[in-house]
Amino acid sequence: MKKKYLVLTFIFLLLLCSIALLNKKVTTGYGVDYKVSRMNLPLYLKVLNFYDRHFNYKWLVKQITGHLDTREDKILRLFHWTYETIKPQPESLPVMDSHVWDVYVRRYGVSDNFHDLFSTLCNYIGTDAFFTMLYSKDTDGRITLSFVKTKRGWAMFDPFNGIYFRNDTGGLATIEEINEQDWHIVKLGQTDISKANYKRYFENLPNIEEISLSYSRAKYQSPINRLKLQLYSWFSGEKPLLE
DSSP states (O other): OHHHHHHHHHHHHHHHHHHHHHTOEEEEEEEETTEEEEEEEEHHHHHHHHHHHHHHHHHHHHHHHTTOOSHHHHHHHHHHHHHHHSEEOOTTSOOEESOHHHHHHHOEEOHHHHHHHHHHHHHTTTOOEEEEEEEOSSSSOEEEEEEEEETTEEEEEETTTTEEEEOTTSSBOBHHHHHTTOOEEEESSOOOOOHHHHHHHHTTOOOHHHHHHHOOGGGGGSHHHHHHHHHHHHHTTSSOSOO
16 A cells, blocks of 8 residues: 555656646747747747647658659659749748748748758658758859758759759769769759859868758757757757757
């Protein structure tokens, strides 16, 4: 009887601790017209929102690519879908920077929003993807491109302008092939953008492996990877475990 009482007491205390923990005040960030703010909310709501987005990503990817078999076909389908579905930022509306899923809900965004959504969806088909900014050696110009890992290597995409790159045999051009000048652009829509617009940036490509390891917001939209990131940030002293 005493043992049963101790077990019930332990369960009751555990329940109280869980309720207290889940109601702990944490924050979430969002940006409006490039001004970042933070909003308070209980931990349980932040967790529920995170899992809601996670399962929505899984559902959306299945809707878009469920009928396809190969990884490359799925990547290209996601690329086409992003370009066709998300519209450029209207001048009359505020520039929003919040969760990646919100880009799909709004259906419009700036260049980074296109890359954010495309690279996130690529991660949900099981392939590494991220986006970063490239700079030219000779000018102050810069462009943003998405990098997606295929069986043959890293390929680059520009979902905002609807442009990607193939090699001379028709396959997706890898970084190595681009460095060897074995590439041309493929356009999904009418645009004046030419190969020359990208060539000057391709002469100054960074170390892709280092970038992909150091930054991949798209990768951390899934629960396991987010938990790893939170634990790493906590152990390294970068930020609290529950922020």
